[in-house]
Amino acid sequence: MVRSEVAYQKCISPACGATYDVGEAHVACTKCGDLLDVRYDWDRAAPPDDLRYFEQMWSQRSDPTRFSGVWRFHELLPFARREDAVTIGEGQTLLQQADEVARYAGLNPGRLFLQYEGMNPSGSFKDNGMSGAFTHARSIGAKQAACASTGNTSASLAMYCSVTQLMKAIIFIGSGKIAYGKLSQGLDYGALTVQIEGDFDDAMVRVKEVCRDLGIYLVNSVNPFRLEGQKTIMFRVLEGLGWEPPDWIVVPGGNLGNSSAFGKAFSELAELGLIERIPRLAVINAAGADTLYQLYETRGVRWQGGHGDMNLVTEYYREMDEQAKKASTLASAIEINRPVNLRKCLRALEVCNGVVRQVSDQDIMDAKAKVGAGGIGCEPASAASVAGTKLLRDEGIIGADDRVACILTGHLLKDPTATVAYHAADQEQFDRVLGSRGVRRASFANRPVLVPNNLDEIIKAIKLHN
Ligand code: F0G
Numbered sequence: 001m002v003r004s005e006v007a008y009q010k011c012i013s014p015a016c017g018a019t020y021d022v023g024e025a026h027v028a029c030t031k032c033g034d035l036l037d038v039r040y041d042w043d044r045a046a047p048p049d050d051l052r053y054f055e056q057m058w059s060q061r062s063d064p065t066r067f068s069g070v071w072r073f074h075e076l077l078p079f080a081r082r083e084d085a086v087t088i089g090e091g092q093t094l095l096q097q098a099d100e101v102a103r104y105a106g107l108n109p110g111r112l113f114l115q116y117e118g119m120n121p122s123g124s125f126k127d128n129g130m131s132g133a134f135t136h137a138r139s140i141g142a143k144q145a146a147c148a149s150t151g152n153t154s155a156s157l158a159m160y161c162s163v164t165q166l167m168k169a170i171i172f173i174g175s176g177k178i179a180y181g182k183l184s185q186g187l188d189y190g191a192l193t194v195q196i197e198g199d200f201d202d203a204m205v206r207v208k209e210v211c212r213d214l215g216i217y218l219v220n221s222v223n224p225f226r227l228e229g230q231k232t233i234m235f236r237v238l239e240g241l242g243w244e245p246p247d248w249i250v251v252p253g254g255n256l257g258n259s260s261a262f263g264k265a266f267s268e269l270a271e272l273g274l275i276e277r278i279p280r281l282a283v284i285n286a287a288g289a290d291t292l293y294q295l296y297e298t299r300g301v302r303w304q305g306g307h308g309d310m311n312l313v314t315e316y317y318r319e320m321d322e323q324a325k326k327a328s329t330l331a332s333a334i335e336i337n338r339p340v341n342l343r344k345c346l347r348a349l350e351v352c353n354g355v356v357r358q359v360s361d362q363d364i365m366d367a368k369a370k371v372g373a374g375g376i377g378c379e380p381a382s383a384a385s386v387a388g389t390k391l392l393r394d395e396g397i398i399g400a401d402d403r404v405a406c407i408l409t410g411h412l413l414k415d416p417t418a419t420v421a422y423h424a425a426d427q428e429q430f431d432r433v434l435g436s437r438g439v440r441r442a443s444f445a446n447r448p449v450l451v452p453n454n455l456d457e458i459i460k461a462i463k464l465h466n
Helices: 051-060 071-076 099-105 126-139 152-164 180-188 200-214 224-240 257-271 291-298 311-322 342-351 361-374 380-394 416-423 427-433 455-465
Strands: 007-011 019-021 036-040 094-097 112-116 144-149 168-174 192-196 248-252 280-286 355-359 404-408
Touching: 036 224, 051 071, 051 224, 071 224, 071 257, 094 224, 099 112, 099 361, 099 380, 112 224, 126 144, 126 152, 126 224, 144 152, 144 200, 152 168, 152 180, 168 180, 168 200, 180 192, 180 416, 192 200, 224 257, 224 404, 248 257, 248 380, 257 280, 257 342, 280 291, 280 342, 280 380, 291 311, 291 342, 291 355, 355 361, 355 380, 361 380, 361 416, 380 404, 416 427
Parallel strands: 112 404, 144 168, 168 192, 248 280, 248 404, 280 355
Antiparallel strands: 007 019, 007 036, 094 112
């Protein structure tokens, strides 16, 4: 293990501030239990003084660490030597201008961009973080890794294990809460898949206990090295916009790792003088999994430099328990009750002058259909970002001419069940998959046309529907 000269871990609580070497693996501060950050001594790390520096990396793509959309920004996450970085080619993603989607959301043409993180090897943004976690895990010699997951983290972990053969994967999933595309990945990649009775939050509690007792490396987003990788999503958004920060970043919120990582990315870029303006951040909950919304917008919980009143959170969780309130949304990726990165997300909302909104499953499915029709497509949770943009536009908080980047976190093919139920004309299927979640209409359904196996009838049908 090479000790880092420039990086260390630090508790995010200003009242504690305990520090740890990067050669240690922690998922919380051992002194006070708060979350940990990876921090850098920037004077020693000496990052570039202009983001355009990173454009040189495009000509060095034969080097896997420069090909990687994570590690070509190594200078901004230098917790390991670049030669020691683990990559399977993550981060080759696209920022697509999507004018049809802009029109739907009420934005002017040229103002809405979709950041397609579904183009990652395992089909979701998680690979950005997994390459960070694997780099750290390898440096400390970990042999087994585990996570609790609503499906994408587990698919990513399983893929990194199967491709790199560096560790064995153990994945914990709740019962019946995982989309088939994601479950099939974990199984096919050969991960030990433990399905426990309960939901994601139950699985999260258990996996922490198991990792503690068996000395297994935990790759959920409480692992601060995961979030270092996820910062690079913002670097690529900036890159796609010619290094000019957008007005808004809109992201779905589940366990709140992404929003936390984005806030950290922007505060570091501002601290280093690499950007002059920090975009505003909108975190979008599904209405059926609205913990952050309730805490931030209804109860007024704030970071306040780390001194905000967290009793409000304890109180809210107690009420949830009393009322047996459980998250329930079609956007199964973000069906989460107690987001583990809550405190870091509150910090990000402060840094980015953020807002939080909730959107219904109906709005999510309609936005998803619009994304598919006007872009490359996404899974339900990802479409919360577009539904949230439309809502904030309707409220006048986002202006028609604001430049907005919506993060599409997962690939369309992750959850074919929801998509087919929306478009197909099968009422029974619609009711079972979508109606049970309160979706009433398939406003933008592209119905398959049923025709007899007869050339004249087929031609007639095409003419009728064309
Ligand atoms: N979108 C997708 C497609 C996700 O899979 C997740 C989280 C999120 C959004 C929320 O991101 O947690 O950073 O706020 N999926 C996790 C998983 C929980 O287990 O795959 P977040």
